[in-house]
Amino acid sequence: MSASHDHHQDDAHTGPIKTPKQLAWAVLFSFVVPVIVIILLANYVTTASKPAAGTEALEAQAVAARIAPVGHVEVKDANDAAAMKSGEQVFQAQCAACHATGAAGAPKLGDAAAWGPRVKSGVEALLTSALKGKGNMGPQGGGDFSDFEIHRAVVYMANAGGAKFDEPKMPAPAASAAN
Numbered sequence: 001m002s003a004s005h006d007h008h009q010d011d012a013h014t015g016p017i018k019t020p021k022q023l024a025w026a027v028l029f030s031f032v033v034p035v036i037v038i039i040l041l042a043n044y045v046t047t048a049s050k051p052a053a054g055t056e057a058l059e060a061q062a063v064a065a066r067i068a069p070v071g072h073v074e075v076k077d078a079n080d081a082a083a084m085k086s087g088e089q090v091f092q093a094q095c096a097a098c099h100a101t102g103a104a105g106a107p108k109l110g111d112a113a114a115w116g117p118r119v120k121s122g123v124e125a126l127l128t129s130a131l132k133g134k135g136n137m138g139p140q141g142g143g144d145f146s147d148f149e150i151h152r153a154v155v156y157m158a159n160a161g162g163a164k165f166d167e168p169k170m171p172a173p174a175a176s177a178a179n
Helices: 002-014 020-047 060-067 087-099 114-120 125-134 146-158
Strands: none
Touching: 087 146, 114 125, 114 146, 125 146
16 A cells, blocks of 8 residues: 555656656747747737828928927017007906906006095006006016006006096117117
């Protein structure tokens, strides 16, 4: 009985590979199969993003859109009267948020009692307050208008509150640097 017991004990310690030929196949498949799987996966992943011949991915407009800068610069001509906003337009775009409702203590448009003391200080004092900020109002009312446009808005609001200020004149063109 001990002989059969020894034979059973030997089977328990052996693996599924019994011959050198089986070992060679096991080694071959343990290296070749993962390499083939990796190559197929890499090919699958990269094939989808490659633009094929005849696609629109390499057209000039598509390339320009991909390499375009994030921001751009817009140069405004400060002396172009057509591009300048009127006082009412600046008021509607920027100033009305507070001056139409009286928010944060701002004098309401057309309120002669509130504008009276301010009008007495003159248009230059009002313009300075608008450009530099005063109280809860930030510089230029927090907007992105030129000083001339802000001046127009100040005159518009003050005149609606009882002032008789003249509309500001367009600034003189700056001397050309080419001379």
